[in-house]
Structures are given as C-alpha cells and as structure tokens.
Amino acid sequence: MKFIQNTKIKLISIVALMVVTSAGCSEVANDQTPSETTPEPKVVKQANASSVDTASLEEALGNRLNLDITAIADSPVEGLLQLYTDKGLFYASEDGNYFLQARVYNITDGIIDETENALKDMRLSGIDKFSDSAIVFKAEDEKYVVDVFTDATCGYCRKLHREISQYNQLGITIRYLAFPRSGLTGENYDNTVSIWCAEDPNKAMNLAKAGAEIAAASCENNVAEQYRFGQSVGVNGTPNIIMPDGSVVPGYQPAPALAAALQSAGS
Numbered sequence: 001m002k003f004i005q006n007t008k009i010k011l012i013s014i015v016a017l018m019v020v021t022s023a024g025c026s027e028v029a030n031d032q033t034p035s036e037t038t039p040e041p042k043v044v045k046q047a048n049a050s051s052v053d054t055a056s057l058e059e060a061l062g063n064r065l066n067l068d069i070t071a072i073a074d075s076p077v078e079g080l081l082q083l084y085t086d087k088g089l090f091y092a093s094e095d096g097n098y099f100l101q102a103r104v105y106n107i108t109d110g111i112i113d114e115t116e117n118a119l120k121d122m123r124l125s126g127i128d129k130f131s132d133s134a135i136v137f138k139a140e141d142e143k144y145v146v147d148v149f150t151d152a153t154c155g156y157c158r159k160l161h162r163e164i165s166q167y168n169q170l171g172i173t174i175r176y177l178a179f180p181r182s183g184l185t186g187e188n189y190d191n192t193v194s195i196w197c198a199e200d201p202n203k204a205m206n207l208a209k210a211g212a213e214i215a216a217a218s219c220e221n222n223v224a225e226q227y228r229f230g231q232s233v234g235v236n237g238t239p240n241i242i243m244p245d246g247s248v249v250p251g252y253q254p255a256p257a258l259a260a261a262l263q264s265a266g267s
Helices: 002-018 054-065 114-129 155-162 164-169 186-197 201-209 223-232 255-265
Strands: 069-074 080-085 088-093 135-137 144-150 172-178 240-242
Touching (some): 054 069, 155 164, 155 201, 164 172, 172 255, 186 201
Antiparallel strands (some): 144 240
C-alpha cells in the first residue's frame, strides 16, 4: 500500500512540474498550407509486432484521424503501438480501434518517462536534417550547441536575440530553426522565408529581431518543413530550446541559467 501511495505522489509531482508557465510566445496556428517540400520517405519500424499489418494500419488510422503517420513502432507497453505523426507522438491498439494521447511511464525502477525518451530521439534525428539550413550564431569558444525554434515577431525571441553575445561568450552556439507562429501563410511566414533566403541570413535575423523591415526574398527553402517538424515534436510556442540531449526548455532562458542547465546536464 505504501508503494502505491508513494508512486501516486511521485506521479503527481511529475505532472505538477510539467504544468509550468514559460517565458515564450504561443500564437500557433494550424497549418493549412499545401506542402512545398517533398515528404520524407516513410520509415516503418517493427520489433515484436510482426503480426501487425503496419501499412494498412497506418493508412486506416491516418485517414480516420487526419494525421500524417510517418512511422509505427512497438511501444514499451505490450500490445500498444507507438505512432510518430506530424502532430506529435501517440499510441494505438494493434487492431487500430483505440487511440491514445498519453504519457507512458516505466515504474519498474524509479519513474522513467518513456514518451519523453522517444520524443528526445525524434527531436535529435529531425534536427540533424536541418544542420545545413539553420541560421547559426556561433560561439568563438564553443562548448555547447542548442537549437532554438524562433519567430522574429515574438517578444521573448527578440529578448533572447538581444542577448545573443552573452550566450556566445558563455560558449553557447545558437542554431535557429524557423517556427512562424501564425502558420504557413501571411506576412509573418513571408518575412520568415525572406530571412532564410536573404543574402546574409544572420544580418537579416538581426534586423528582423530588432523590429526593422527586411527586403523581400525568395529561394528554395525548408521553412515550412522546419515548422512542421516543430509541430511533430510538440513545439507550440517560441522560443523553444532543444538541448543537446533532445530535451526541451519551453521558453526564454537567460544566458547564465541556460549555461548552468547545460553544465548540469553534462552536455
């Protein structure tokens, strides 16, 4: 009985920690713009679910739920499948009749957030695809690299950017990924594309974050792909900081606080 009570207390504590107010901007629109990029090839991962017709299940669930399912894998819970989608990580029964939006905790040895561990892997593998298209403000004496989903109109994004030299001085390289909060249409999206397509994207980012107008520009870009990737790993506001281990800091963090978190994590 004590074990059950203690476990309940720990789980309540975890939920309380998850419900925090972060310093960030959160006007996120639903993406209703047709894709400008070629979808990634689907990767279906199977371990023990060899009896499951994942292709049929992927199509059926995708149609019923209006989700783009990019992969199906076994979850840590027997009989439950893990769905990687454009709107996040979900779970479903093997017959496709039950669908869950949930957190899975392994309590066999302490409490391990299995869902967050899966999301960490998802974030890191996705970020790796954008290593050549991020806008990078590199620290001269680089100790850490963090990826930041940003919107040039977001007040806290601007605050973070005003302090970019402080992050760099502490050895933190900032790599910006695009996340126009109003979605993939309108002036904000167009301006985001102009930043990424500018002759000098870093200079354009400086100007935009200072509230100045920037010259319109267009090019082949993956702003929309970065935005959709952010949605798929739970980004719903900016700035959103992805740490080197794939964990998330949802909001603005002063440079000393972020440096301390990175050092504490052993990144």
